Amino acid sequence: MNILVLGSGGREHAISTFLAKSPLCERLFVAPGNGGTASIASNVSLDINDGAAVLAFAQANAIDLVVIGPEAPLVAGVADVLRDAGIDCFGPGAAGARLEGSKAFSKAFMLRHDLPTAAYASFGDKDAALAYVREQGAPLVVKADGLAAGKGVVVAQTLDEALAAVEDCFDGRFGAAGATVVIEEMLKGPECSLLAFTDGITMLPMAPAQDHKRAFDGDLGPNTGGMGVYSPVPIVTPQEHAAMCDVMQRTVDSLRAEGIDYRGCLYGGFMLTAQGPKLLEFNARFGDPETQVVLPRLKTDLVSVMLAVARQELAGIELEWRDDWAVSVVIASGGYPGSYPKGLPISGLDAAAALPGVTVFHAGTKLAADGTLLSNGGRVLNVTALGESFSAARDLAYQAVDLIHFDGCFFRHDIGGRALKGRSAWED
DSSP states (O other): OEEEEEEOSHHHHHHHHHHHTSTTOSEEEEEEOOTTGGGTSEEOOOOTTOHHHHHHHHHHTTOSEEEEOSHHHHHTTHHHHHHHTTOEEESOOHHHHHHHHOHHHHHHHHHHTTOOBOOEEEESOHHHHHHHHHHHOSSEEEEESSOOTTOOEEEESSHHHHHHHHHHHHTTTTGGGGSSEEEEEOOOSOEEEEEEEESSSOEEEOOOBEEOOEEETTTEEEEOSOSEEEESOTTOOHHHHHHHHHHHHHHHHHHHHTTOOOOEEEEEEEEEETTEEEEEEEESSOOTTTHHHHGGGBOSOHHHHHHHHHTTOGGGOOOOBOSOEEEEEEEEOTTTTSOOOOOOBOBOHHHHHTSTTEEEEESSEEEOTTSOEEEOSSEEEEEEEEESSHHHHHHHHHHHHTTOBOTTOBOOSOTTHHHHHOGGGGOO
């Protein structure tokens, strides 16, 4: 069958890698793709947020399945256009994507269905938001309501930080995404992501993962789209895992109760509090970089799973997982998540990928006309390693990272460091 993947990041390279390995996949297209997807698929130039353009390409190329990676085309309703035309699609329609596209909608949904989450208030007026912050005091979490590429959240430890975060949103730092601001109580505990396949009825959880959002070692610096991740998560207890799975199934049931046809990946971001797991957010798609450690551990054929989701036949699928641990370290451009250069030659990839158990997923890369691989984004590479233990996978990932270079590149040296110390590392 012919498959089209929409997106250009590390997530899409990882998804494409495992789709391409399926015996069901005959031709694979990625729009627009990156330097990594170019070696396993046909990269195509396409406006992935334009449903009509995606549909036209799918019809012209006899596409049997479209897999939507990023959030923007989901929020734009591209999945709705494809399904209306009879093309199988992995990804929710615009109604389901509102869980990610609007944090105010998502929080109201959580409260409406008694899903555990932090107390909050939302504001479309700056003065009212500032007054609320002063009344509540710090710490607080300030979120731009709309899509902000993972950078619209500020965990404000002081009153001044919270006030500044509100000012940034309303002063246009995040464009239209900041026109409404959500202000939440700050929950305490380690974070954990649980991704799940769902066809709107059945929910099949994937393995838990734990991301590292801050740019620098020690969880310092600004929030990013994610600087590293591992799976599974050793500090998650069986009781916590069961509680998260229960919340995810209740979410799927609640979506269906509201008449929302949700087919794709449902991502629950949780805080493991003393009162049990509580929802921080929903994403309406695979996480990035969580995908880069979850899919390498999945033994079940990915095309079969995604087709079952698209056709609402997931009840007949059982997921099998490898026992290996997975750790992925992001190599970023100097200056990220602020401004950064592009077009820098990258070296050492072949040596890193030659290490047994290592896969390098491309995120912000492109191929020059002469075949040279160049940097083309903030998060440039995801270096993923599988190992028989957490520490073995982590050591192997950093061994591979040390072989790769481009001017100004940086990475965090402490991915997974807290987890090695156990739960007490989050109580310091």
